[in-house]
Amino acid sequence: MTRPCTLHLSRIAGLAAAIVVLAGCGRPGVPKQETAASRNERAASPHLVVFAPPPLSEIPDDAFGAEVRHGEALFRNTLANAPQYVGNSLTCQSCHLDAGRLAGSAPMWAAWVSYPAYRSKDRRVDTFAARLQGCFRYSMNGKPPPLGSPVLVALEAYSYWMAKGAPTGALLAGARYPVLPRPAQGWNYARGKTVYEQHCALCHSPDGQGLLVDGKPWFPPVWGSRSYNWGAGMARLDLAAGFIKGNMPLGNGGSLTDQQAWDVAYYIDGHERPQDPRYLGSILATREAFHAGPFDTYGRSVDGRLLGAGTGTTGTTTGAHGKRATKPAGT
Amino acid sequence: MRSMLAFAVGLLLGVAAHAAVPLQASKVSVSEAGQLERDAQIELARQIVMHGSPQGAHSCATCHGEEGQGKTKAAFPHLAGLPAPYLIRQLRHFNQMARDNPSMQAIAHNLSESQIVALAAYFSRLVPPPVMGATVHPPALGEQLALHGSGAVPACVTCHGPGGRGLGGALSAAFPPIAGQPAVYLERQLVAWRNDKRPVGPDGLMGAVGKHLTVEQIRAVSLYFAAQPTLSNVPTAVVRP
Numbered sequence: 001m002t003r004p005c006t007l008h009l010s011r012i013a014g015l016a017a018a019i020v021v022l023a024g025c026g027r028p029g030v031p032k033q034e035t036a037a038s039r040n041e042r043a044a045s046p047h048l049v050v051f052a053p054p055p056l057s058e059i060p061d062d063a064f065g066a067e068v069r070h071g072e073a074l075f076r077n078t079l080a081n082a083p084q085y086v087g088n089s090l091t092c093q094s095c096h097l098d099a100g101r102l103a104g105s106a107p108m109w110a111a112w113v114s115y116p117a118y119r120s121k122d123r124r125v126d127t128f129a130a131r132l133q134g135c136f137r138y139s140m141n142g143k144p145p146p147l148g149s150p151v152l153v154a155l156e157a158y159s160y161w162m163a164k165g166a167p168t169g170a171l172l173a174g175a176r177y178p179v180l181p182r183p184a185q186g187w188n189y190a191r192g193k194t195v196y197e198q199h200c201a202l203c204h205s206p207d208g209q210g211l212l213v214d215g216k217p218w219f220p221p222v223w224g225s226r227s228y229n230w231g232a233g234m235a236r237l238d239l240a241a242g243f244i245k246g247n248m249p250l251g252n253g254g255s256l257t258d259q260q261a262w263d264v265a266y267y268i269d270g271h272e273r274p275q276d277p278r279y280l281g282s283i284l285a286t287r288e289a290f291h292a293g294p295f296d297t298y299g300r301s302v303d304g305r306l307l308g309a310g311t312g313t314t315g316t317t318t319g320a321h322g323k324r325a326t327k328p329a330g331t
Numbered sequence: 332m333r334s335m336l337a338f339a340v341g342l343l344l345g346v347a348a349h350a351a352v353p354l355q356a357s358k359v360s361v362s363e364a365g366q367l368e369r370d371a372q373i374e375l376a377r378q379i380v381m382h383g384s385p386q387g388a389h390s391c392a393t394c395h396g397e398e399g400q401g402k403t404k405a406a407f408p409h410l411a412g413l414p415a416p417y418l419i420r421q422l423r424h425f426n427q428m429a430r431d432n433p434s435m436q437a438i439a440h441n442l443s444e445s446q447i448v449a450l451a452a453y454f455s456r457l458v459p460p461p462v463m464g465a466t467v468h469p470p471a472l473g474e475q476l477a478l479h480g481s482g483a484v485p486a487c488v489t490c491h492g493p494g495g496r497g498l499g500g501a502l503s504a505a506f507p508p509i510a511g512q513p514a515v516y517l518e519r520q521l522v523a524w525r526n527d528k529r530p531v532g533p534d535g536l537m538g539a540v541g542k543h544l545t546v547e548q549i550r551a552v553s554l555y556f557a558a559q560p561t562l563s564n565v566p567t568a569v570v571r572p
Binding site: 056089102202205207209210212213218251 | 475479480481482483484485489490492493498502505533534535536539540568569570571572
C-alpha cells in the first residue's frame with residue numbers, strides 16, 4: 001500500500017528525521033520508470049542510504065583533480081564557461097544549490113549513482129551524460145554538448161568525484177527534490193501571487209526577471225525569455241513545488257507550507273517562457289504529445305492567458321540576456 | 332539659519348566630492364520645499380549626532396564618530412552609507428528592546444520616531460570610511476563561505492552584494508552592506524542570531540542563515556568581511572533587467 005509521504009527536507013539537519021518518517025510509509029523498491037506515483041513510492045523506500053560528499057578541499061591536485069575543478073566551475077558559472085551551450089541567464093547551481101552538493105536540491109552525488117535509468121520523457125534508457133544533455137537543452141534553454149565533449153567530461157568528472165564511495169543504484173537520502181503530497185486545496189494563481197509578492201519578489205523581482213549585478217545574472221529569472229524553457233522539469237508543478245519547498249526563499253528553505261509551495265509554483269509556471277524545443281507546430285499538438293500530465297501548465301489557460309506561445313528566444317546563446325546588461329554575456 | 336543652510340550645502344558638496352558612485356539615498360529632489368524640509372531634517376539629526384537628543388540620548392558621535400565612520404578598535408560599527416530603511420529598522424528594534432545592546436537600547440529609548448527617521452536619513456547620505464586593512468589575515472574558510480556558501484548556507488555575497496558592499500536601491504533596504512565593519516562587531520551579530528538574540532530581519536532570512544553557522548565559520552567570515560573595502564572605494568552596478 002502506498003500512502004503519499006511528505007518529505008520535509010528543509011535542512012540537512014532535518015534529514016535524519018525525514019528518513020525515520022519515510023521508513024514507515026511505503027513499499028520498498030526503486031522503480032525505473034518515473035511517474036508521480038512511482039516517485040512517491042521511491043521516496044518512500046525504507047532503503048535510504050545516508051551519504052555525504054567529500055569537502056571541496058579534498059579535490060586531488062593532479063590531472064583528474066583539474067577536470068573535477070573544471071566541472072565545478074562549469075556548474076557554478078555555466079554561461080561563462082560554456083557559452084555555446086547556454087541560452088538563458090541560469091547556471092546549473094540555480095536549481096542544484098551549493099554547486100550540486102545540497103541534499104534535497106537534486107545533488108549530483110545522488111544522481112551519479114542513479115544512471116543509466118529509463119526516463120518516460122525520452123522513452124528510453126538514458127545515461128548520466130544524456131541526462132546532463134537534457135538539462136542543457138531544457139533547463140538552460142541551450143544546446144546539448146556532444147557526448148565526450150570537454151564540457152560533459154568535466155561535469156561527469158565532478159559528479160563522479162562527489163559520489164565516490166556511494167553505492168551504485170542505492171537510493172541516497174537527499175536525492176532529487178522533496179516529493180510533496182498533492183495539495184488539499186489544489187493550486188491557485190491568486191494565492192500564489194500573494195506568496196510570490198511576500199516571499200520571492202524581493203530577489204526575483206516583481207516581474208520575475210531577477211537581477212543583474214555588474215552585468216552578471218545575480219538573482220535568476222523565474223519566467224520570461226531568460227528563464228528555463230517549457231520542456232524543463234521545473235516547468236512541471238510537482239518538481240517546482242518540491243524544489244521551492246526545500247530550497248526557497250533562499251537560505252530559508254522549508255519555511256513555506258506545502259500549500260504555499262504548490263500555489264507559488266503554479267504562479268511561476270503560470271507565466272510565459274521560451275518554447276519547448278520539441279514544439280510540433282501548434283500548442284495543442286505539443287501539449288498532447290509532451291504536456292498531457294496533471295502537473296503541466298503548458299497549453300492550459302492560466303489567469304485568462306493560454307500558455308505555450310513561447311517568448312521568441314530558443315536555443316540561442318548571445319542576445320538572450322537582458323538588453324541592459326552592461327557587458328553582453330556569452331561573448 | 333544661515334549656518335544651517337551653509338552646513339546643508341557643505342554636506343551635499345562633501346557627499347558629491349567623496350562619493351565614487353551616487354549612494355541610493357542621496358537622490359536629491361528638485362522640489363525646493365522638499366529640499367528645505369530635508370535641510371531641516373539634517374540639521375535636527377546633526378544636533379543629535381553632535382550633542383545628543385533633548386530627551387537625553389547620548390551624542391552619536393561619541394561612539395560612531397562625527398562622520399558616522401565608526402570606531403574599529405572599540406567595535407563600534409560605521410553608520411555612514413548604510414541604507415536609511417535598514418537604520419530605521421535597527422533603531423526601532425533597539426527602541427523596542429528587541430535587539431540586544433544595553434547602550435543602544437538606552438539611546439534609542441530616548442529618540443522619537445521622527446528623530447529616528449532624521450538620523451537614518453543623515454547617516455545614509457554620508458560616505459562610508461575606507462577600510463583600514465586587515466590586522467589579522469582572514470582564514471580561507473571565511474572567503475569560501477562568503478563567496479560560495481556551504482550546504483544550506485548560501486554565499487553571503489548573494490544577499491550582501493559583491494564584496495559585501497550591498498546590492499543598492501530597494502535591495503539594500505533589506506540587505507545591508509557589511510564590508511568594512513569591525514570584525515568583533517560582525518562576530519557579535521552572527522552569534523546573536525545563532526542564540527536568538529537579534530530579530531530575524533526581513534522574511535526571517537538572516538535569522539535562518541545565522542542559525543546554521545558554526546562558531547568557527549562565524550569567526551572566519553567576520554574577519555573576511557572586516558577586511559573588505561567599503562562602497563566608498565568600489566562601485567557596484569545593479570540592474571533590474
